[in-house]
Amino acid sequence: MTKALPNIAVLGATGVVGREILNILEENKVQYNSIKFLASARSAGSTIEFKGEKHTVIEATPEVFKDINICLASAGGETSKKFAPIAAQYGCVFIDNSSAFRMDPEVPLVIAGVNDEDLRKHKGIIANPNCSTSQLMLPLKALDEKYKVKKMIVSTYQAVSGAGLKAINELTDNIKTNLVGMPYEPSAFKYEIAFNVIPQIDMFCDNGYTKEEMKVTNETRKILHFDENVKISCTAVRVPVYIGHSEAVSVEFENEVDPNEARELLKNTWGVEVRDEISDFVYPTPKDAAGKNPVYVGRIRKSIAFDNGLEFFCVADNLRIGAALNTVRIAEKVIEMELY
Numbered sequence: 139m140t141k142a143l144p145n146i147a148v149l150g151a152t153g154v155v156g157r158e159i160l161n162i163l164e165e166n167k168v169q170y171n172s173i174k175f176l177a178s179a180r181s182a183g184s185t186i187e188f189k190g191e192k193h194t195v196i197e198a199t200p201e202v203f204k205d206i207n208i209c210l211a212s213a214g215g216e217t218s219k220k221f222a223p224i225a226a227q228y229g230c231v232f233i234d235n236s237s238a239f240r241m242d243p244e245v246p247l248v249i250a251g252v253n254d255e256d257l258r259k260h261k262g263i264i265a266n267p268n269c270s271t272s273q274l275m276l277p278l279k280a281l282d283e284k285y286k287v288k289k290m291i292v293s294t295y296q297a298v299s300g301a302g303l304k305a306i307n308e309l310t311d312n313i314k315t316n317l318v319g320m321p322y323e324p325s326a327f328k329y330e331i332a333f334n335v336i337p338q339i340d341m342f343c344d345n346g347y348t349k350e351e352m353k354v355t356n357e358t359r360k361i362l363h364f365d366e367n368v369k370i371s372c373t374a375v376r377v378p379v380y381i382g383h384s385e386a387v388s389v390e391f392e393n394e395v396d397p398n399e400a401r402e403l404l405k406n407t408w409g410v411e412v413r414d415e416i417s418d419f420v421y422p423t424p425k426d427a428a429g430k431n432p433v434y435v436g437r438i439r440k441s442i443a444f445d446n447g448l449e450f451f452c453v454a455d456n457l458r459i460g461a462a463l464n465t466v467r468i469a470e471k472v473i474e475m476e477l478y
């Protein structure tokens with residue numbers, strides 16, 4: 139007998155990621171019994187439009203989770219730390235976009251289509267990976283299955299939307315101010331982001347890497363079940379792009395890799411779209427990726443720095459695959475696998 143459709147809730151429904159989750163729930167025609175729109179007391183009572191109808195936003199309180207089966211949460215780490223354990227106690231599956239539980243060994247960290255079987259181990263909380271890790275997992279899993287990853291170096295070019303609405307507005311204001319030759323005092327970023335790049339995302343760790351960079355190392359290992367012998371290093375850079383993270387990736391494999399074969403493999407990988415015709419100047423850019431679901435891969439070539447090495451450029455909409463899309467896909471898997 140199939141399970142009854144779940145009661146679902148979107149926590150952080152009024153935020154940048156929450157609104158994208160609502161768009162994708164509608165686009166993907168996700169089936170549910172009922173839906174609630176949760177935010178803080180600030181937005182409670184306001185209305186939100188979903189599927190052409192207006193709905194009232196409800197304040198998130200512990201009691202709200204009593205009759206919710208699946209919660210898609212993007213309301214910040216502190217809110218998740220407060221509500222996820224309570225929701226789990228009530229039997230709700232809490233799919234979390236924040237970094238609060240990602241490295242908790244009891245919490246599966248999942249990219250739908252990559253490590254779905256890890257979902258079976260959930261104890262009420264499931265974590266969605268960081269955006270720069272997320273987009274890399276679909277192509278990397280396919281390449282790893284064939285050639286076995288030994289070492290990887292990633293350089294990111296990350297859009298301002300990854301830092302929320304305030305950062306999006308700061309890029310616009312900063313550009314306008316620069317164009318009329320006025321001074322600008324940044325607040326979302328340490329330095330001016332207009333006509334600039336900033337080699338710092340999140341705080342610095344003791345080893346000189348930033349937290350964002352270490353997320354790529356640690357989360358990749360957890361999702362793909364790599365051991366400590368697989369070496370991964372990342373430099374994360376903020377660039378003046380609104381939507382779409384780009385990554386230059388160099389990978390060394392255990393096995394010999396042929397770029398033409400790798401290109402064909404990626405062409406046949408679910409969730410990945412290859413854009414790689416250099417004779418026609420075809421390669422992915424963030425402007426093309428914004429608002430779309432695939433992870434775009436191009437500039438595939440044999441590395442001249444590594445033995446058995448491959449270089450590629452990978453671009454995706456950070457608000458989609460890096461956050462909202464994967465959250466919805468996880469919810470769809472939880473429903474399909476009847477894990478609620």
Ligand SMILES: NC(=O)c1ccc[n+]([C@@H]2O[C@H](COP(=O)([O-])OP(=O)(O)OC[C@H]3O[C@@H](n4cnc5c(N)ncnc54)[C@H](OP(=O)(O)O)[C@@H]3O)[C@@H](O)[C@H]2O)c1
Binds near residue numbers: 156
């Ligand atoms: N932006 C990205 O690309 C991205 C990517 C991956 C993950 N994330 C993560 O997703 C989360 C949200 O990011 P965002 O960019 O969407 O932020 P945002 O636009 O600032 O939205 C935050 C949302 O959380 C709600 N909220 C805040 N405090 C709350 C509380 N105490 N109780 C209930 N709801 C509360 C807000 O509701 P009110 O309207 O009531 O304030 C709002 O709906 C963060 O954890 C972020 O790290 C973001």
